[in-house]
Amino acid sequence: MDNILDELMKMYPMLSVYMTAGCLMFARIMGFIRTAPVFNRKEIPGMVKLALGFLLTLLLTGLIKPDVTLTQENFVLSLGLNFIAGALVGFVAQLICMAVDAGGDMINMQMGLSSAMIMDPTFGSQVSIMSRIFSLMGVLIFIQLGGVYWIIQALIRSVEIFPLGVMTLPLDRIVNMDYLIKISSNVLFMGLQIASPVLLATLGQDIILGTISKTAPQVNVFQLSFLFKPVFGAAILIWIMPMLINVISDYFMSYAKIF
Numbered sequence: 001m002d003n004i005l006d007e008l009m010k011m012y013p014m015l016s017v018y019m020t021a022g023c024l025m026f027a028r029i030m031g032f033i034r035t036a037p038v039f040n041r042k043e044i045p046g047m048v049k050l051a052l053g054f055l056l057t058l059l060l061t062g063l064i065k066p067d068v069t070l071t072q073e074n075f076v077l078s079l080g081l082n083f084i085a086g087a088l089v090g091f092v093a094q095l096i097c098m099a100v101d102a103g104g105d106m107i108n109m110q111m112g113l114s115s116a117m118i119m120d121p122t123f124g125s126q127v128s129i130m131s132r133i134f135s136l137m138g139v140l141i142f143i144q145l146g147g148v149y150w151i152i153q154a155l156i157r158s159v160e161i162f163p164l165g166v167m168t169l170p171l172d173r174i175v176n177m178d179y180l181i182k183i184s185s186n187v188l189f190m191g192l193q194i195a196s197p198v199l200l201a202t203l204g205q206d207i208i209l210g211t212i213s214k215t216a217p218q219v220n221v222f223q224l225s226f227l228f229k230p231v232f233g234a235a236i237l238i239w240i241m242p243m244l245i246n247v248i249s250d251y252f253m254s255y256a257k258i259f
Contacts (some may be wrong), residue, residue, distance in 0.1 A: 018061060020075075024164040025064075026057040027079045028086035032155050036090030037097045038139055038148055056152075064159050074167055085162050086155065093151045095183045096255050097138050100248055102187050103194030104134030110195065110202045111233035112226060134194070141248050150256055183255070190251055194244060201236045202229055 030053050033039040039049070108130035142148075192199075205228060237244075 021064075021164050022057055022061045023075075024078055024082045025061050025159075026053060028082040028158070028164070029053045029056050029060070029155070031083035031086030032090045032151075033086075034090065035087045035094055036151050037094050037142060040090065040094070041139075060156060060159075063156070064164075077167060078165060081162075081167070082164060085158055089151065089154050089158050092180065092183065093147070093154070095180075095187065096252065097135075097142060099187045099190035099251065100138035100194065101131050101135045102191030104128065104131035106191055106195035107134075107198045107233065107237070110199050110229075112229040137245075138248060141245065142252055145249060145252050145256075147252060186251075194247065197240045198233050198236050202233060205229065205232055 030049075033049050033053055039052075105128055108128035111130070209228070
């Protein structure tokens with residue numbers, strides 16, 4: 001078998017380069033799929049992710065025209081660095097989508113639905129109902145706007161910044177710290193913007209119920225709040241949903257240039 005491989009290398013001198021580059025590109029793509037929105041959802045079977053990673057490897061390896069020379073000693077290190085580089089690209093995109101989930105969490109808490117939790121297979125933990133709804137809605141809007149194309153473009157550009165065979169990870173070039181800080185802070189800021197209509201509406205309801213409690217102490221306001229908050233919050237959401245979709249779309253489009 002070794003003799004056959006040696007003869008193939010002599011016949012096709014670029015075969016070794018492309019095989020090495022393919023292995024490194026596959027590691028980067030699998031790190032990207034592990035953390036990137038849409039791709040990282042556990043509803044997608046593992047074999048589908050592997051097949052997609054293999055298909056992207058074939059396409060991108062031929063696209064970038066690699067020039068990789070590695071020894072056996074540093075090949076494992078390069079595999080790990082490429083996996084980390086792909087995971088960083090996907091994580092930055094995931095941070096942008098997490099702002100929508102944060103808004104759903106705030107709405108869920110304000111509507112009094114904190115006790116209603118469901119299992120989210122994507123993160124393997126208990127999440128609120130509204131967070132789950134907003135997460136799915138954010139993913140659909142992200143796909144509809146072409147977000148999958150943006151993050152794949154970012155993955156391709158990461159090869160220009162961090163070539164496949166480099167032995168050091170240039171974090172200052174892969175991740176812009178100013179953008180990373182801004183995106184991280186926007187998880188709370190954008191979440192508040194999404195949840196603000198429901199927060200203000202339920203705050204006004206609490207003020208009204210508090211006034212009723214002072215003027216008519218015989219009314220059990222505490223029990224009434226459990227009934228009014230979910231119904232009132234759902235009505236407000238139905239009313240403002242078209243505006244929320246526009247706000248989320250504008251938020252995603254504002255970060256299209258960083259991919």
